[in-house]
């Protein structure tokens with residue numbers, strides 16, 4: 246299957262990263278390799294990109310698509326949350342730019358056998374990294390109803406989270422819930438057919454995907470000290486698609502940009518913190534109307550960026 250994913254806000258990402266030859270960049274969410282390709286083109290002839298993805302299929306596709314760049318591209322099946330350790334491993338002291346374009350690619354979403362989509366019928370899987378044991382089947386069939394409810398409400402902002410969780414718990418007593426189709430049917434029976442053009446199971450599937458892949462935990466781990474990966478004047482761009490992700494990014498960037506973290510009115514600073522980055526924007530950027538026309542999937546994207554000082 247051809248790898249299909251249209252890179253989101255590629256022009257804005259390049260304007261902010263301003264790739265240059267002989268510089269090094271980290272693409273922590275390689276996906277189809279679209280952003281990485283742009284960085285490699287703009288940093289010709291000697292810029293380098295280290296690309297991570299949890300998904301082996303994405304790496305294989307990117308390896309093929311970007312083969313013409315030879316050893317300017319280094320690929321790892323890795324989690325961006327562990328970026329520091331991998332930079333050490335390959336002997337890079339830091340990078341001049343980082344892009345994280347969070348979530349799943351259209352390719353993952355549209356590959357029915359991966360179980361990310363409520364369309365089609367597949368085993369409940371949803372793992373980006375297929376070496377991982379936790380999958381959607383386990384969550385749906387073994388997590389307690391209160392835990393399921395928390396996942397649906399928190400990650401899917403699903404107002405009917407409680408009813409759906411209780412129904413799942415009741416159904417699985419009779420028979421395990423094996424497929425995307427079975428789960429989508431259970432949710433549709435509770436929520437009715439379609440709301441505002443969305444499939445009724447959209448939020449349930451999103452919530453499970455976030456839980457299976459620990460998406461918020463990975464982002465939090467990265468944001469603990471991600472600025473340390475940047476060389477002075479190096480830039481970091483993060484595109485998120487979920488309000489919880491954007492909130493984490495906003496808070497971390499604000500913290501990194503402050504010169505002191507002591508409570509207000511503390512007479513002398515005791516935290517020892519100093520400013521790590523400069524904010525490149527106070528409000529997040531969104532895709533332009535023309536991008537949204539061409540790629541409606543970009544609609545919830547929010548982009549934030551900082552520069553290391």
Ligand SMILES: C[S@@+](CC[C@H](N)C(=O)[O-])C[C@H]1O[C@@H](n2cnc3c(N)ncnc32)[C@H](O)[C@@H]1O
Pocket residue numbers: 250251252253273274275276277278279280281297298299300303323324325326346347348349350351373463
């Ligand atoms: C939205 S796509 C990226 C698309 C890419 N920027 C492009 O232009 O083609 C997100 C990708 O990040 C990967 N991913 C998500 N979380 C990850 C993590 N914590 N570490 C590494 N890769 C991750 C997913 O498997 C997916 O392939």
